[in-house]
Amino acid sequence: MPIPDTSEQSGTISAMTQAVQVSGLRKTYTTKKVTTAAVDGVDLSINTGEIFALLGPNGAGKSTTVEILEGYRHRDAGEVSVLGEDPQTAGTRWRERIGIVLQNTKDLSLLTVRESLRTFSYYYPNARGADELMELVGLSGKADAKLTALSGGQRRRMDVALGIIGRPELLFLDEPTTGFDPEARRQFWDLIRQLRADGTTILLTTHYLDEAEALADRVGVINAGKVIEVNTPDRLGGRHGAEATVRYRDPSGELVSIGTNTPTETVRELMQRFDNAEIPELTVARPSLEDVYLKMIGVPAA
Amino acid sequence: MSSTSQTNTSVRAGSGRRISLAAMCRARAVAEIKAFLRQKESVVFTLAFPVIMLVLFGTIFGSNKADGGINFATYFVPGMIGAGILASSFQTLAIQIPIERDDGLLKRLRGTPMPKAAYFIGKVAMVLFVMLLEIILLTVVGMIMFGLKLPVDANHWLVLIALVLLGTTTLTLLGIAFSSLPRTGSSAPALVTPIALVLQFISGVFFPFYQLPTWLQEVAAIFPLKWLTQGLRYAFLPDAAKGNEPAGAWELGKVFGMLGLWAVIGMVLCLLTFRWRSSNDG
Ligand SMILES: Nc1ncnc2c1ncn2[C@@H]1O[C@H](COP(=O)(O)OP(=O)(O)O)[C@@H](O)[C@H]1O
Ligand SMILES: [Mg+2]
Numbered sequence: 162m163p164i165p166d167t168s169e170q171s172g173t174i175s176a177m178t179q180a181v182q183v184s185g186l187r188k189t190y191t192t193k194k195v196t197t198a199a200v201d202g203v204d205l206s207i208n209t210g211e212i213f214a215l216l217g218p219n220g221a222g223k224s225t226t227v228e229i230l231e232g233y234r235h236r237d238a239g240e241v242s243v244l245g246e247d248p249q250t251a252g253t254r255w256r257e258r259i260g261i262v263l264q265n266t267k268d269l270s271l272l273t274v275r276e277s278l279r280t281f282s283y284y285y286p287n288a289r290g291a292d293e294l295m296e297l298v299g300l301s302g303k304a305d306a307k308l309t310a311l312s313g314g315q316r317r318r319m320d321v322a323l324g325i326i327g328r329p330e331l332l333f334l335d336e337p338t339t340g341f342d343p344e345a346r347r348q349f350w351d352l353i354r355q356l357r358a359d360g361t362t363i364l365l366t367t368h369y370l371d372e373a374e375a376l377a378d379r380v381g382v383i384n385a386g387k388v389i390e391v392n393t394p395d396r397l398g399g400r401h402g403a404e405a406t407v408r409y410r411d412p413s414g415e416l417v418s419i420g421t422n423t424p425t426e427t428v429r430e431l432m433q434r435f436d437n438a439e440i441p442e443l444t445v446a447r448p449s450l451e452d453v454y455l456k457m458i459g460v461p462a463a
Numbered sequence: 464m465s466s467t468s469q470t471n472t473s474v475r476a477g478s479g480r481r482i483s484l485a486a487m488c489r490a491r492a493v494a495e496i497k498a499f500l501r502q503k504e505s506v507v508f509t510l511a512f513p514v515i516m517l518v519l520f521g522t523i524f525g526s527n528k529a530d531g532g533i534n535f536a537t538y539f540v541p542g543m544i545g546a547g548i549l550a551s552s553f554q555t556l557a558i559q560i561p562i563e564r565d566d567g568l569l570k571r572l573r574g575t576p577m578p579k580a581a582y583f584i585g586k587v588a589m590v591l592f593v594m595l596l597e598i599i600l601l602t603v604v605g606m607i608m609f610g611l612k613l614p615v616d617a618n619h620w621l622v623l624i625a626l627v628l629l630g631t632t633t634l635t636l637l638g639i640a641f642s643s644l645p646r647t648g649s650s651a652p653a654l655v656t657p658i659a660l661v662l663q664f665i666s667g668v669f670f671p672f673y674q675l676p677t678w679l680q681e682v683a684a685i686f687p688l689k690w691l692t693q694g695l696r697y698a699f700l701p702d703a704a705k706g707n708e709p710a711g712a713w714e715l716g717k718v719f720g721m722l723g724l725w726a727v728i729g730m731v732l733c734l735l736t737f738r739w740r741s742s743n744d745g
Contacts, residue, residue: 231574233740253576261574263567265567266566266567267566268563268567269568271498271502272494280490280491280494283486283490284482284575286482287480323571327576
């Protein structure tokens with residue numbers, strides 16, 4: 162086709178609209194002289210303004226990937242660009258534009274919520290105020306509580322508050338809702354959606370499917386250091402086009418499953434067979450996100 | 464979730480007024496001092512322990528006479544002030560920083576735009592605060608119980624102030640350098656405390672320096688604490704007490720020279736060895 166070569170141009174354009182670009186990322190750890198690849202050739206690109214979820218089981222390489230993007234860990238190979246800079250060499254100005262919520266934290270135990278927020282507000286130009294932050298994350302009643310006196314979920318909210326204190330353009334959240342009760346988790350999801358509405362790009366890791374499904378514009382499934390698929394939650398694993406399963410109990414008492422691409426047709430035939438009477442225990446189901454996820458990471462479905 | 468957040472979030476990161484390094488350091492200093500005062504163990508061990516030791520040793524050996532018309536109790540006070548400076552700088556930092564490396568504070572700070580210097584300046588402010596409190600406490604107890612007199616003239620005061628500043632600088636740098644040695648936060652006290660104790664025993668804190676065998680005096684002379692206590696004795700004791708020093712003189716040049724040398728060594732070690740990450744952190 163006589164289309165002019167625009168690869169160079171589109172390269173610059175995509176660099177501007179992509180908050181994170183990763184290609185061929187590799188990181189190995191050596192413990193007791195055994196070297197294993199925790200991240201083994203990961204390619205990712207995260208658009209400005211989207212919520213991207215990195216979904217995978219424990220040990221998949223989520224934290225390693227995210228901490229390389231945050232500038233904490235050094236990669237063994239690959240290209241990484243975060244807000245247009247290489248995290249390994251990026252400086253203070255770059256740090257002002259990102260927010261980090263680490264997976265495990267147990268520091269700051271001797272200060273109160275308000276004291277910690279106030280101290281950290283000095284590190285950022287134009288930081289959010291302590292009161293605004295406490296309200297955003299739902300810690301308003303805990304202003305004068307020491308961090309040791311907070312529950313696990315409350316501590317986690319504090320981490321989130323410190324992550325967004327500098328009004329980041331790009332926010333990293335490494336398993337942010339661990340320890341949250343269902344209500345706190347809903348509130349947290351609302352906060353994340355609000356941050357996106359304000360234009361924040363968010364990279365979130367999680368091993369909760371419902372979290373990825375509820376929040377993410379796009380999901381990258383990672384297992385054993387490799388990204389298996391990147392897609393919107395409803396299209397993951399070919400879910401939208403996958404065979405549906407029609408189930409019912411036939412007159413002999415046996416439960417019958419029919420895999421089909423035309424479930425409506427199948428049901429019509431069944432209705433004729435049952436003379437338009439109720440079809441016993443009829444269900445029509447598409448594979449759930451859990452089904453396709455478990456299949457992707459190699460766990461046989463139950 | 465709230466209306467205030469909606470109105471404020473349109474302001475982007477990095478767009479606001481920059482905060483001065485001085486303001487950041489002040490914020491860190493306040494946080495450090497508050498945290499120190501809330502840690503009961505550190506208050507007891509760092510602040511109260513040297514005072515308790517002074518009272519004990521002063522009372523037990525107090526009436527024995529040393530050279531220069533003073534008794535042991537008076538002789539002990541400057542040494543104990545030296546130990547107080549060691550406790551509030553070297554020991555505090557060499558124990559605290561590994562804990563903060565382990566519990567993730569260093570990692571969290573490194574993820575913010577805070578300049579690394581602000582962390583160290585905050586630590587130095589805390590050390591100065593604790594050390595001043597300590598020196599005042601020990602001096603007052605020394606004066607009330609053991610006949611200690613304040614420095615006699617401007618010269619002695621000047622030496623005292625210079626010594627305290629240089630000694631604190633040296634021991635702070637060495638404390639920061641040492642903090643990279645313990646593999647975990649919980650192993651730090653077990654590593655630091657014996658070293659501090661041995662140094663104190665051989666540097667004229669718990670024993671009169673002149674009672675040590677010569678070879679031990681020579682070992683102690685390698686390390687900074689012996690020189691610090693010697694200088695402090697010059698500042699607080701009558702001139703005739705110089706007969707208690709091994710050289711029969713105060714050797715102020717050597718005192719400042721050795722402390723300065725150790726400050727340089729500490730600085731180089733800090734720059735070469737300081738770790739922001741714990742050993743198991745990728
Ligand atoms: N600092 C480390 N040293 C050695 N191995 C590590 C280190 N960090 C992670 N790993 C290993 O790398 C793999 C990926 O870990 P991680 O990135 O933490 O996964 P996830 O966050 O998805 O649970 C795991 O097998 C883990 O044991
Ligand atoms: Mg992880």
